[in-house]
Amino acid sequence: MKHLTRYLLLICGLLTTNLNAEPSQLIKAFSASAEFTDIQISPTGEYLGGITIDKTEDKRALIILDLKTMKPSYIANFDGKGEVGAYHWVNDERVVLQKTYKQERIETSAYYGEMLAVNADGSKPKYIFGYKGDGRASGGTSIKKSAPIQATSYMLDTLQDEEDDILVMAYPWTGTNHAITQIYRVDVYSGKRKKLASSPVQNAGFLVDHNQNVRFSYSQDEKLNDLLYYFDESQDQWVPGDKFRGDLQEFRPIAFTADDKSIYAIGAKENETRAIYQIDIATGKQQKIIQHPIVDPNELWIDQKTKELYAVEFENGHPEYEFLDKQSTKAKVLKQLMAAIPDHRIHIVSETQDGEKLIIIAMNDKNPGDYYLFDSKKLKLKYLFAQKSWLDPALMAEVKPISFTARDGKELHGYLTLPNGKELKNLPLVVNPHGGPHGPRDNWVFNSENQLLAQHGIAVLQVNFRGSGGYGPKFEEEGYQQWGAKIQYDIIDATQYAIDQGWANKDKICISGASFGGYSALMAPMIAPDMYKCAVGTAGVYDLEELHDSGDIPKSYSGGAFLEQVLGNNVESLRAMSPTHNVDKLKAAVLLLHGEEDIRAPMEQFDAMEAALNKANYPYEKKIWDKSGHGFYTPESREIYYETMLSFIKKNLAL
Template sequence: MIKYFLAGLATMAGLAHAAPPVQQFFESAHYKDAKLSPSGRYLALRVGSNEARDSVLVFDNESLKVVGGGRLADYDVGTIRWVNDNRLLYTVADSTVATGDKRFAPGLYAMSRDGKENRQLAEHRFSGSGTGSHIKSRLEPWNTFLMDEEGAQDSDTVYVERPIWSERAGYEIERTELVKLNTATGQSVTLSHPGNAEGWMLDHKGEPSILVAAKDGRETIYYRNADGEWREIATQAAYGSDMDAIAPIGFYDDKHLLVKTRMKGDKAALYLMNLGTGKLDPSPLVAMADFDFNGSMVYSKKRLVGLHYLADARSSAWFDPALKAAQAEVDKQLGGMVNIITPPTQPETDWLLVVSYSDRQPRFYSVYNSKTHELKGLGSARPDIKSSEMGRQDFVKYRARDGLEVPAWLTLPAKEGKKLPMVVLVHGGPYVRGNEWGWNAESQFLASRGYAVLAPEFRGSTGYGMKLFDAGLKQWGLKMQHDIADSVKWAVEKGIADPARICIMGGSYGGYATLMGLINDPSLYRCGIAYAAVTDIPLQYSSGMAVLSDLPSDYKAYGVPVLVGDLEKDAAQFIATSPLQQAARIKRPLLLAHGTDDRRVPVPHYNKLRSALTDAKADAEFIEYVGEGHGWSTLKTRLDFWGRVEKFLDKHIGPNANQ
């Protein structure tokens, strides 16, 4: 099977001709997710296509024959999860309708491995809150969701989360309950706990052991001991730059919690916390020079065997010698790829799951036998993508005008070249990490059309240390905007970009930054593309938008003043940095798109700016996608939007641009 896999990669390296069609980049992935059964004997693979609903297939890893699985006629299979070696859970979705047309929740179903038994466990149509804590034997209410952790996978029971929406504040989640659910009988019970629960975490044995509660801009972390008693282990500010704040990541063993913290340093690292004393080890378990620690624990046989983490790309650190050796062998067989291996939780076989990718190669799924060293290829998420037609991605750094070092991601077309037309791709958030090394549909689509793509991790971005994040506080339209402009100047000075052919583009906060780029730096940008864009800061956070917006009131009350600014004290700054208020200054061509059912940035942002731009006789194209939310959920919308993007760029900075 390894020969088949390598042959597949060789085919992907064939000669490029015409630019790949837009659909290859933005259609739903063919192979979407894979989960190894607890014993390692079976693999559940979620698959789909443009012609068929997503389904789950169960393979026997020895023969790679399909031995089970299933689908629903009117829905796509969503997230899949093993309960034990004989039973799986899955949620449902519908990729054919836009966000505003969806009238159901993910729901929850259990099925036998062979697919012959299929039991609905939770509603997927809205039907009340279902907040009771008594034992019940009926369908769970619609607001029942899988946890991030897989759990013990050694019985018929799982833990699920139940967000409770406030009756007073529209879409706001008031608290999140934890429910223990028997997937065979359908009976459930709600776990008692202290505080106003916001998030939960299971330990290495699959039991709920960490609770994060939030109130009035503060969060409290509780630990549940072996006797079932909850004990407070930390309280800290929920927003801002608390250097002593900790974030629970996982369990090292029964006595030690793994936490992410800075310990007065710039980069967050992984430390051991003694649960008895509450003290942290003085030296980190994992620390990186350029990145904050961001990762998850890997457990097998109810013990910590390693961890997956993100630096520039994803990687793994293994404490188990056998898994360390398996990683080395897989990396040898699949050189030039990032290879993430995952062991079974209750291993009875030697099979491991392998997910491989590179900057030019979308994810490819395989299984590896650690005893025989046999690697069996299963398939690619995007089999039509040819790596030879994809661009190279590099992690770069540049200096902002005040001397701050800013990271960025540069993707060049496959043919590369100098003084290329360039798209500055601004991430949303903004207080998130924007990118990582790997195949990215948006960047690669633009690169396949001959554009250099520069994605700056401007100040305020997370994942690169507290100094970069802290420098972005209250800097919307100011120093955050300067960083984006300075990335353009860097690319021009390096000979990468043609200064006369640069366009700025982004969604959400990235849309806001696009609009402010056209306002502040019209000499740098030939055009702009903004979608789902914040067009006015007070409009986004005012109480008048509460009915439409899904932003929590706690974030508006305590997060916004720290991160963005005070709506009253900083009113003058918000006017100066408002695309809506400064719309008459937008003189460059603009493509503006929005979904009518966007709850994160409600459609009045778009409507008001459209009116202002129309009054100013701006050179703007407007697209309104009925039913779409904060981003494009249907293939029809994605193809339409990116087709318009291609034509817009070609007209203004591409081969057919009027210079």
Template sequence: MGKDGESVMKRLLQSLFLLAALAAQMALAGPERLPVGDFFKDPEFTSVSLSPTGEYITVSVPQGDRTVLAAFKVDGMKLVGKWDYGAKRHIERVFWVNDERFLMFVSRKLGRFDFRVGTPDVYASNVDGTQRADMPNLGFYQIVDVTWDDPRTILVQRSIDSAFLSKYDVYDGRVTTVATAPLRFGNFIVNAKGEPRYVVGQDEKNNLITMRRDGDAWIQVHRDEMGGDRRVPLGFDGGDESKVVFEVSRGGKPATVVLVNPETGEETPLSRNPNVEPGGFLQSSGDNPELLAIRYFDGLPSYDFVKKDHPESKVYAGLINAFPDRSVSFAGISKDGRLVLLRTFSDRDPGSYFLFDRKTNQAKYLLSAMSWIDPEKMASMQPFSFKARDGRTIHGYITLPPDSDGGPLPMILHPHGGPHGPRDMWGFNPEVQFLANRGYAVLQVNFRGSGGYGSEFERAGYRNWGTAMIDDMTDAVDWAIARGIADKDRICTYGASYGGYAALQSVVRNPDKYRCTIGYVGVYSLPLMFKDGDIPDSESGRNYLERVLPVDLAEQQRQSPAFNVDRIRIPVMLVHGGKDERVPMSQYRLLKKNLEQAGRPPEVTVVEDKEGHGFYDYDNQVELYTAMEAFLDKHIGGKSN
């Protein structure tokens, strides 16, 4: 071989060596680190609704501090109308009241993790933007039914000392009372003619009462003591008054769906999941819809079809089978049953909408929520369950980095907010995907107190925010360690709202288990919850606090991170919004002050003066999660990250 050949071979070997070194570096670095902003851009839409004729769709579009609405003609996706009600105002849902007119429920929210503040304002409009109107006081009502034979009105209900069923004019806002019932917070069930047949509400002792209409009188048919069994009518199956669909829960367990004949008392079980409550119902089209299926969110979403031979059941089941690697939810069906609006999504895919035409047997793609996300680069979210230390079954999800061989990995315990009512579910979660993309396993736990597992499971968390609920999370961490998923020496906690509380309280309760902790708009003092923020401003908020938090002040302090900073001996990152009304800055300031006085100030603080309960501004989010990434990498990152 000549010198030129030797030179070429030498350069080739050097190139191969460099490529091998680069490959080794990439293997150590974990998955390709995608831009932070890719995970936290506003989705292109948050919800889609189908008009009764199937001719139009409305699309809610988040734009920073607001959510606007756009209406399109499906044929050609031509824009026909747009609605924007200003800063911090979010068009959260649309309700069609006739073939051309819909209601918009506009809420005020002060932060990304905030609940709705106050009663929503309601506006009406034709789909082409004409005849726009403010619907006075409609936010105080609940919609019971649409009166298709009278396109001017809908049936609504409202409770003060008694329950009122009324007709509401969707053009001028006039209200005409149809019936009353001697219950508070009453919910009416009407027949196919819009006539009241059942009402469910509370008496003065907060017992749950079900009454049936008998002529002009109401007859009590069931009474549930507060927190006891539940027996609630949902509606008539196919408009047949001899077939009433009930949810029945005994002993606080997840409800069974049953069919009841009110004349004979005959009861036929239709569907039950042993772990979770019904999570939705699938009905047929037409004026008298039949119950076709019940949806459950037990691990992976699923449907239990109770009328498998119904033609529309076969359509729905076929569409579910057409997307085997996705979950399918049905967002609407035209009155004639021809057009079906469906959404497909997965743990790795934020979701897309399609319109299926039963006549042509074709599904038309409409739009995607986050078209820039490549599902192939996202992480898989796997359900799991285990026995807690007291024998109770706890469910959750574990997400591993896309290129992981299974562990042991640095891991983030990521508790959800709420805590009562919300729960973690299978689907695309930007925060979880961001953390997994950075090489971390992410552990989500539906600890006792979470919603969706029956009232007894939720009540088991009452007054135990900082004890039994935290122990469930700890036991889940131990489960992940025992299975070789988590590196026991590289575990941190991170959460927002109640999750921020749990992230810090987990460290208080187990000071040697974690290497760092991040609290985002978190509660750190339970006593302060009775004084500051918007929760104690209302009677319902005060009742909630009295029901779920410890009664004794000393116990409240024992379950508060701010009063136990001597046990927090690891690096802390705190994040808060200066305009947070749900969890005000007083919570952040108290914990920060007490940590400083103990000689262990937070290592990183991120405070945005103009943000609320969770950051909305895109640049602020990018800065926050960039800082979070650096903080986690410093304390539990490394070769496997």
């Protein structure tokens, strides 16, 4: 760990002491992976766990610290290509962790469903679930064999009142992309397991009540229809849960009330935002508990001890909280923390079984995240770690929520990243459309790429265009089959709004995005060719006909139905909305960035765009990463990406 700390302190010095340092030093600072993530406290509060990067092998490891001394009691690592994925404390001494594998051809790790357990001091390691029963921990410690199972597993419930057992949700390997989900009770010391239930539908999730009974199963079919089942103990079988859903769209059960007689669920009535409902299990009667008029719930906070929902986070500009019971212990704690660390988003990420000690993370637009230990009995707050200690929040750029009216009268929302120390007037601007487009949205968060641009005096504009998630099903559906029309008009209108406000220099505007943002980075300048001086498409989709045939979406369980829903099959419309068929409208300088191992927007997409540009004899620049997929997942790849993107933008904006 010492060499890792020295490395990070070096970066910290480069950035925090001199923001006028060499560009490569700034890029390195913003490219570096987080020092610590996923900090969790053990049930009795004796230990802390956290994921860190072993720099000698560039692999994820789990470090367990004695909370009193803050010295390591054990570092969980794997030989060869193995590394640590997610992990969970299951009792006072024992941790269950996923084993993932670094791949040869691509930068991301793969998870094949293997779960292992080990004590906080490194003793009694055991392979408890997975397709093979052998393995070896770092240092040569043998892991005893467990019966193999051909399935990908995930933690369903740690069963806090049980010392030895957990509930595991497993997706059997069927050779297809769908399977009946199974639930097992697994002993974390011996690896012995007992099958408890199978889902009534494929690819299902589950909800467990306070008595460890699996009561609800939910999923979607291949046509994207929501499926909900309830386990009726009187009939000893799964029955359709239509009486609970009623007329709600996109219904999902999320937690039981304390008496197990009702559930909390999220859903939406027609033309409304998603809301939280309480539903009586005996009668199916619904009661709306919490709803925001503009945005959906952004986060749902469930007490780890009682499993009750106690708070809902919304984000209409800045984050705000609503409490189901304002007098509950957790509600009071969260309010105390918000007062102690103002102007931050506060998340309780882990707690002891008695609820007295909590691990929280505090984040905002300038701070990627600080971890604290809060003693709710003594009302003491102790700083633990920063995710990226070498970045000084005081030197970062503000992210300002904005709202504006689109050309058809629709109110839209977004964010403007403001270069620190610069007057908000006549600034060079990069427009950064988010990916998706359906489901994701932009939030008030720290964004390394946007912060890097801001350090070079460039403002960054983000807009939650029609089709974005987070504003209700109707808002999302308004973007269906409008990828090259209304969605792009929203992006263009947001750009014009920034110009009209005097914020942006109309002669110094670029657009840069990844995935669907890469599509928009090429498509928006084709619709508004005089608005953008340059366009950076990263991992973009450029030929919508090709999207129906290549990549992982059409091969997935409901991918065909999804593409038909959001794009349609009209060839003329698909071509009209494809950058590959609209090169003649371009005026902007173009940079294409892509990973050869991308399966979401495969190289066929890049090849089609390159061929169209070549056919039109249109100049462009490009860079290909041989091991990158749908994004850049290592510091080295991010450094090259940031350097290439930043250099191109500065050159074309004459900065």
